[in-house]
Amino acid sequence: MEENRIEIDRDLCNGCGLCAIVCPTGTISLRGEKATASGGESIFCGHCEAVCPQEAIRVHEIDEEMSQYKTFTTEKQWLPPGNYNTSLLVQLMASRRSCRHFTDQPVERALLEDLMKIGITAPSGTNSQAWTFTILPQRKAVQAFAKHVASFFERLNATAEKTLLRMFLKLIGKGELDAYYRGYYRKVKEALEEWHESGKDRLFHGSTAVILVGSKPGASSPAEDALLATQNILLAAHSMGLGSCLIGYAVAAMKKDPSVQRSIGIPADEEIHAVVALGYSDEVYQRIAGRKKVTPRYFEG
Ligand SMILES: Cc1cc2nc3c(=O)[nH]c(=O)nc-3n(C[C@H](O)[C@H](O)[C@H](O)COP(=O)(O)O)c2cc1C
CATH class of the missing domain: 1.20.5 (Single alpha-helices involved in coiled-coils or other helix-helix interfaces)
Structure with missing residues (x-):
């Protein structure tokens, strides 16, 4: 079964064994100096495919379309640790602010779908990827x-x-x-x-779109997965020129009253963990604000 879903081209495989080393579940091993997918239970994380110097492995669970974006281009080339501009990354993270004044300008659907795809680059428990995304693409919704x-x-x-x-x-x-x-x-x-x-909207702050991030039943860490994807969305939204704001009131309403969730077509067995208001921001800041003091606790062994 797994051999079909993880396809290894034996002609291309040079037996280097890198795929077996990075496989977290022991699904891949070397047999007769060729990689074979057999033992263990694959979680289809794609580490084998990503590490193979011969491009000999294809994990069929992975949908290539999910890493094709409509509003920007990006490299498929893997960035090794340390090869990114930390200063810029931190400036982006700290510049993201909860936006509570949106303009009337609608958000392009392609942007919203790209945000979802950026969301799912997040890690998920046992790679379950059991998250769900519900998009309200316009102010009316x-x-x-x-x-x-x-x-x-x-x-x-x-x-x-x-x-x-x-x-x-x-x-x-x-x-x-x-x-x-x-x-x-x-x-x-x-x-x-x-x-x-x-008519003043103190709930969604006049946002012109919303993405609800939820989970399907059966995920090992549904809330964590959804919230990690959510943080990706918040950061990416800022980098793409959008304001965003988490709306905890909407999450609370959905948790307490299933009819609120049903009202926008979300099945009852899904759980919503984050509601992200999105739109073009009408706010301008002069500088980055800091955070309250926090001190780490060390345990030295
Ligand atoms: C779980 C969660 C729920 C939130 N719910 C709301 C909300 O319902 N309405 C709102 O205006 N802001 C909401 N916020 C935004 C926070 O107030 C905001 O993150 C915090 O004040 C820090 O400001 P910053 O996001 O600009 O850094 C929420 C944030 C989180 C993490």
């Missing part, structure tokens, strides 16, 4: 989604207003509603009022 999220918070606020219920739940060890009331209720109430009165 974002507004429709916002209505469902807002309706969830309207219902949540109405429940949180019930003092006796909050106190009772807290007494029986379920303090979540009370914590919400103390931490978020007022802010959410104001935002909802403003939305009804003037």
Whole structure:
């Protein structure tokens, strides 16, 4: 089975064994001075294909189209460690800011699809790549989604207003509603009022597109995989001229009320881990802001 999905051209193979060395699952071994895919359980990570100096290996699970981008060109050449400009990389990372003022300009679909493809260059637990991407490509779709999220918070606020219920739940060890009331209720109430009165969008900040990053059932580390892909998207968006903002309120609404997820066609067995608002930024910064102090803890053995 795996031999078919990992194709090794025996004529091209020179028996160097590099593929067997980098294979994380022991799927590839040398037999009669030729590489063979047999033992172990392949996770189809493609290390063998990438390391082979003879281009003798092809992992059929890998879809070449996923590394073909429409809005920019990139080299297929692997960059060895240390061969990138760290200073530029850090400047990009630190220049990404959560954008809360977007222009009306729509985002090209090709850009959104390229962002998804950049997202999936992230690592994933046991290479499961069980992530999902749902794209809301225009403001109209974002507004429709916002209505469902807002309706969830309207219902949540109405429940949180019930003092006796909050106190009772807290007494029986379920303090979540009370914590919400103390931490978020007022802010959410104001935002909802403003939305009804003037249409001001304090949820998605007027973004013209959204990408929701989720996971299919069965992944070994669904949240981690999705969030790593998400960070790729945030950084790439900045480099491509787009503003972005994570919308935790939308994630919370989807976790608490499955109908919010259904409202935009996401199957119930998927779990959403990040909602990324995207669009052209209307914000200009003069400099990079720092972070709060953090000190590492060492364990020297
Ligand atoms: C999990 C998560 C959820 C967030 N949810 C929201 C949100 O609902 N609305 C919002 O405006 N910003 C949201 N943010 C953005 C944070 O407020 C922001 O990352 C933080 O203030 C640091 O600013 P920076 O992203 O510009 O560096 C969220 C960030 C994270 C990591």
